[in-house]
Amino acid sequence: xGVDNFDLGALADPTKSHDSIxxxxxxxxxxxxxxxxMLTIRLVEEHLAAMRxxxxxxxxxxxGAGQEAVAVGVSxxxxxxxxxxxxxRSHSHVLAMGGSIHGLFAEVLGRETGLSRGMGGSMHLxxxxxxxxxxxPIVAGTVALATGAGLAAKxxxxxxxxxxxxxxxxxxxxxVHESLNLARMLQVPVLFVIENNLFSSHMHISLxxxxxxxxxxxxxxxxxxxxxxxxxxxxxxxAAQRLINHSRSGEGPGFLExxxxxxxxxxxxxxxxxxxxxxxxxxxxxxxxxDPIKRLFQGMEEAGIFSLDxxxxxxxxxxxxxxxxxxxxxxxxxxxxxTLLDRVYTKQVMG
Amino acid sequence: MNKSNLxxxxxxxxxxxxxxxxxxxxxxxxxxxxxxxxxxxxxxxxIFGENRVVDTPLSExxxxxxxxxxxxxxLIPVVEIQxxxxxxxxxxxxxxxxxxLRNRTRGRYTCPIVVRAPYGGGIHAxxxxxxxxxxxxxxxxxxxxxxxxxxxxxxxxLLSSIRDPDPVLFLEPAKIYRAIKEEVPEGEYLIPxxxxxxxxxxxxVTLITxxxxxxxxxxxxDRLAAEGVEAEIIDLxxxxxxxxxxxxxxxxxxxxxxxxxxxxRSCGLGAEISALLCEEALYSLEAPVLRVTGFDIPFPLPxxxxxxxxxxxxxxxxxxxxxxx
Numbered sequence: 009x010g011v012d013n014f015d016l017g018a019l020a021d022p023t024k025s026h027d028s029i030x031x032x033x034x035x036x037x038x039x040x041x042x043x044x045x046m047l048t049i050r051l052v053e054e055h056l057a058a059m060r061x062x063x064x065x066x067x068x069x070x071x072g073a074g075q076e077a078v079a080v081g082v083s084x085x086x087x088x089x090x091x092x093x094x095x096x097r098s099h100s101h102v103l104a105m106g107g108s109i110h111g112l113f114a115e116v117l118g119r120e121t122g123l124s125r126g127m128g129g130s131m132h133l134x135x136x137x138x139x140x141x142x143x144x145p146i147v148a149g150t151v152a153l154a155t156g157a158g159l160a161a162k163x164x165x166x167x168x169x170x171x172x173x174x175x176x177x178x179x180x181x182x183x184v185h186e187s188l189n190l191a192r193m194l195q196v197p198v199l200f201v202i203e204n205n206l207f208s209s210h211m212h213i214s215l216x217x218x219x220x221x222x223x224x225x226x227x228x229x230x231x232x233x234x235x236x237x238x239x240x241x242x243x244x245x246x247a248a249q250r251l252i253n254h255s256r257s258g259e260g261p262g263f264l265e266x267x268x269x270x271x272x273x274x275x276x277x278x279x280x281x282x283x284x285x286x287x288x289x290x291x292x293x294x295x296x297x298x299d300p301i302k303r304l305f306q307g308m309e310e311a312g313i314f315s316l317d318x319x320x321x322x323x324x325x326x327x328x329x330x331x332x333x334x335x336x337x338x339x340x341x342x343x344x345x346x347t348l349l350d351r352v353y354t355k356q357v358m359g
Numbered sequence: 360m361n362k363s364n365l366x367x368x369x370x371x372x373x374x375x376x377x378x379x380x381x382x383x384x385x386x387x388x389x390x391x392x393x394x395x396x397x398x399x400x401x402x403x404x405x406i407f408g409e410n411r412v413v414d415t416p417l418s419e420x421x422x423x424x425x426x427x428x429x430x431x432x433x434l435i436p437v438v439e440i441q442x443x444x445x446x447x448x449x450x451x452x453x454x455x456x457x458x459x460l461r462n463r464t465r466g467r468y469t470c471p472i473v474v475r476a477p478y479g480g481g482i483h484a485x486x487x488x489x490x491x492x493x494x495x496x497x498x499x500x501x502x503x504x505x506x507x508x509x510x511x512x513x514x515x516x517l518l519s520s521i522r523d524p525d526p527v528l529f530l531e532p533a534k535i536y537r538a539i540k541e542e543v544p545e546g547e548y549l550i551p552x553x554x555x556x557x558x559x560x561x562x563x564v565t566l567i568t569x570x571x572x573x574x575x576x577x578x579x580x581d582r583l584a585a586e587g588v589e590a591e592i593i594d595l596x597x598x599x600x601x602x603x604x605x606x607x608x609x610x611x612x613x614x615x616x617x618x619x620x621x622x623x624r625s626c627g628l629g630a631e632i633s634a635l636l637c638e639e640a641l642y643s644l645e646a647p648v649l650r651v652t653g654f655d656i657p658f659p660l661p662x663x664x665x666x667x668x669x670x671x672x673x674x675x676x677x678x679x680x681x682x683x684x
């Protein structure tokens with residue numbers, strides 16, 4: 009979908025796009041797996057929000073509930089040999105590649121069994137066997153790294169690609185534009201996925217940029233792009249697949265702008281009403297009507313391929329997994345203090 | 360054996376390793392078709408092609424970040440930044456990512472990149488073209504910092520830096536790019552990182568320096584030798600992590616130390632070395648550890664740089680003060 013004059017229009021209007029997801033021609037089994045993945049991510053994050061509120065989790069968690077369709081839709085076209093990067097709000101990115109709920113929980117709790125062996129926390133996730141190179145807490149920091157990882161794939165003669173998720177806030181950082189230009193000039197197989205949730209930590213995009221469609225930066229760098237309703241998993245999947253196919257066949261970078269909204273505030277369980285400039289109760293209520301999980305459920309139910317009973321069963325199974333993973337993570341050990349010193353250099357050369 | 364200057368030695372090292380290691384890639388501004396601002400990569404694109412000698416846009420942060428991503432996936436990128444002062448645009452990538460990749464992934468990834476940059480004053484260049492801010496990077500755990508002082512040293516240290524699994528900032532003293540010619544071993548030639556070099560042994564005072572400053576230090580030591588002062592001259596060459604053992608052994612013998620660097624004085628690497636000697640060699644010291652350094656100012660413009668850079672007279676005076684204490 010293109011956008012006019014680089015303004016998102018209806019895509020950014022929360023009173024629009026409340027309709028069921030159109031699933032014509034999609035495989036029901038596949039759709040159910042997409043639904044299950046999205047619901048898993050949602051319930052995991054709701055669990056983290058609750059535990060953070062209770063004080064069980066010691067450090068901050070950046071939750072992306074509401075944005076599940078982006079990572080789930082994109083990941084359908086990815087494989088474990090791709091090189092996927094995230095940032096501070098990346099739970100969905102790693103879980104959509106099949107990352108372990110227990111590994112995520114243990115990391116958030118600082119346990120040795122966590123995805124970063126307990127040394128990172130929520131913003132610091134690594135799951136290389138699933139292609140998830142990692143997330144880091146610095147906004148836009150990994151955009152150039154993903155470009156390099158994609159370039160390495162090209163130079164090594166594979167058709168793997170680099171992928172980086174970042175937001176409409178990150179796109180204001182200089183290194184993003186350096187990376188876009190480099191990626192285009194060197195024809196790097198990399199997909200830039202912009203989760204445009206209209207907010208940086210607290211400021212609405214209209215207070216930060218003259219237009220709200222960040223795809224204008226792709227156009228400026230002559231990079232193939234698409235803009236989609238990021239709360240429609242089918243639309244995300246189809247657009248990502250097209251762009252990724254181009255990259256895999258040697259046609260350089262792609263840029264996917266997925267318009268979405270986060271249901272929690274910038275950090276932890278709060279909703280940030282009034283903290284976020286132009287984040288109102290009314291907007292939040294409207295965005296909840298565009299919930300990607302609810303809309304997929306409606307689409308499948310209307311088509312007669314899924315029912316409320318099936319959804320309840322699915323939810324019960326996920327909750328059981330979550331409870332087990334959480335209980336295990338709470339029993340796991342903390343990292344030993346000796347590991348603080350021995351991983352800075354490959355061979356420790358002490359002065 | 361060929362006689363080469365420092366910039367030729369760098370070119371020879373890059374050429375040798377590009378031939379030997381198909382995973383090695385050069386990246387930088389003007390390094391390919393043009394051959395580099397100081398000609399360090401001259402001719403390499405003709406031999407190895409534009410896929411291995413990659414001309415990039417003007418994007419220091421982008422270049423270093425791309426190199427980190429390549430390194431994480433098995434390539435060996437060697438980046439040229441045109442001047443050390445241009446590296447500041449890439450600080451975020453160097454400090455937040457290159458230096459931390461290994462620690463952040465708990466050892467699952469390493470970051471075998473080399474970032475080469477001409478550094479230091481004495482070349483009559485404008486602001487940001489004469490920087491000597493190596494202490495910023497020495498203060499960054501996870502980075503290694505290497506500075507050669509002669510052509511042969513440049514070749515041996517650069518090859519070791521390229522083969523090191525950790526990120527190395529390789530600072531080439533621009534003032535002596537072409538000032539000295541010496542025999543540079545052909546082919547494989549490695550100087551281990553983390554080991555200082557003792558140029559002359561002596562019993563009266565230890566002189567600790569690196570890079571272009573080695574040369575006025577040698578002259579100062581010559582002058583004092585005529586007066587009977589036997590100086591032990593140490594070229595630190597790996598600034599991080601540095602060879603404290605060699606420094607402590609030397610000072611335990613001489614009882615006196617003078618550190619000479621062109622970087623600003625406050626929190627320069629000289630301050631750290633001085634602290635080390637005071638902590639670990641106090642009972643050997645017969646005089647305060649003294650420093651000859653630049654001033655705490657941005658590097659001055661061409662016509663006044665001679666007032667900024669430590670010179671032979673200053674070095675001689677300071678050594679005399681240490682010896683005569």
